[in-house]
């Protein structure tokens with residue numbers, strides 16, 4: 001039941017308290033002092049940042065180009081963002097890259113859809129949904145949908161030839177410090193680049209640039225494991241999503257053609273103070289994973305067995321033990337159940353975005369953790385979806401989008417008896 005080891009948050013009655021705050025709890029083994037730090041960090045995660053000079057406060061520096069004014073606008077109640085409907089929602093981002101993974105020379109790595117007065121936002125993404133459905137052998141029909149993006153009002157000129165666009169919703173913030181505490185050597189030991197064991201599932205580590213250590217290290221965070229640490233991912237979010245510079249990223253996300261943006265570089269550099277950075281990162285590293293529910297029910301146990309026999313566990317690796325951290329017992333040597341191998345897998349053309357990120361290709365994604373997944377909609381609302389762009393409205397649709405190395409697993413599930421298919425879903429609903 002304790003998906004996050006000793007950090008796990010357990011509700012008193014799992015049936016009646018599927019609450020909106022399920023992802024917002026502190027790791028339960030924090031000390032009182034650490035709880036205060038967590039609460040302080042929470043305030044900076046939640047409250048909107050203001051434009052510079054509008055008010056005298058440590059919370060200024062928003063923009064000039066940005067997507068949202070607060071972390072929480074995208075990571076809704078510390079959970080996932082909403083998939084866009086017709087235009088880009090506030091809780092997803094649109095990344096751009098050339099075929100070789102380089103940023104677009106005009107727009108950079110990400111389209112900033114908002115701007116302060118006097119500046120032009122980069123573009124207006126329009127989203128179109130292509131609907132389809134699949135009929136399984138016994139007559140059950142599963143609806144599927146896939147988003148397409150068209151960029152309107154490109155205010156700084158056309159995108160480079162051969163660019164790709166990748167729509168991504170914000171993932172949940174739970175358990176990130178635990179994932180960061182898994183030893184790199186343990187993740188590397190799980191790599192199976194050429195599928196040497198012949199089970200049809202390979203899996204490799206993304207090797208990414210660490211801005212902190214100026215070295216290539218293993219990627220852990222983001223849908224393609226493109227970022228090595230909570231710190232780098234979070235400070236990049238400050239820069240790219242909110243327009244706040246930090247020690248690690250001391251500039252605004254302006255490219256050389258965006259002269260207004262360049263001219264507005266803040267005189268206070270970096271805009272994010274070290275003190276705020278510290279509490280914010282403490283917060284981002286210590287959001288508790290909620291406990292499992294129904295772990296001993298008959299249909300859940302049957303679903304768990306299927307999860308293994310269908311090959312889901314080949315990527316969604318159930319458990320890990322975090323490394324020994326002598327100066328941070330909270331996250332040290334915890335037995336955790338994230339259901340991810342932290343590796344990239346070819347997921348087929350249906351999920352491919354045509355954008356590479358370090359060694360991850362367009363069709364490759366990091367196995368999404370499944371811990372706490374039963375609470376995703378309780379936290380974020382019915383419109384919350386699964387997979388990197390939030391397209392899947394429920395677990396069945398999420399499974400049916402699994403292709404590439406996961407195709408055999410998907411087909412095995414689809415050809416089960418209806419009863420057994422449901423048992424697997426019950427298992428997911430217990431995580």
Ligand code: HEC
Nearest residue numbers: 067068070071074168169170171221222223234237238241
């Ligand atoms: C405009 C929306 C948006 C805002 C604002 C935003 N994020 Fe994110 N966040 C995302 C998206 C989208 C991803 C997935 C990125 C990817 O796959 O490249 C993400 C990923 C992350 C991750 C990695 C999670 C994981 O499971 O791999 C962390 C940590 C994170 N964000 C922290 C923050 C912090 C801290 C802030 C505020 C400074 C913030 N984010 C603001 C959209 C946002």
Ligand code: HEC
Nearest residue numbers: 311312315345351365366367368386387388398405406409
């Ligand atoms: C080859 C590896 C692989 C196998 C096998 C696999 N998955 Fe996945 N799974 C992934 C990856 C990678 C993602 C993220 C894909 C994306 O976001 O586009 C994912 C995403 C998911 C999600 C959505 C999670 C989220 O946070 O949105 C669910 C649910 C899921 N898988 C369940 C299953 C089940 C059930 C099975 C077995 C029938 C299975 N998976 C088999 C790799 C795999």
